[in-house]
Amino acid sequence: MLIKSYQEKKSLENTGSRSGNIATVSAVFGDGIALILPGDTVASDKHYPFNTSATYEPGQRVHIVRESGTIIVEYPIGGMKRALKGEKHNE
Numbered sequence: 819m820l821i822k823s824y825q826e827k828k829s830l831e832n833t834g835s836r837s838g839n840i841a842t843v844s845a846v847f848g849d850g851i852a853l854i855l856p857g858d859t860v861a862s863d864k865h866y867p868f869n870t871s872a873t874y875e876p877g878q879r880v881h882i883v884r885e886s887g888t889i890i891v892e893y894p895i896g897g898m899k900r901a902l903k904g905e906k907h908n909e
Contacts, residue, residue: 840895843878851891853882866891 838856845852850865851874866882868874868891879895 841882843874843876845876846874
């Protein structure tokens with residue numbers, strides 16, 4: 819395939835693999851976490867391994883890393899715990 823323009827090149831790059839490192843927790847299970855991955859609108863059927871030293875809740879944004887074809891949930895992002903507990907905060 820011959821790429822004729824810069825726009826064609828960029829459009830091909832954008833349709834490649836998902837490269838974002840932020841996902842959204844869809845559900846938490848004993849064997850892993852269901853995620854809505856970058857570029858997707860619904861959760862995948864897979865349950866991904868996670869860092870067990872953190873607490874996860876549906877709707878929470880998390881940092882993920884890809885290692886040898888496996889996605890691992892590293893840690894939660896932001897102040898979700900405070901929001902989930904219903905605590906008020908000063909802005």
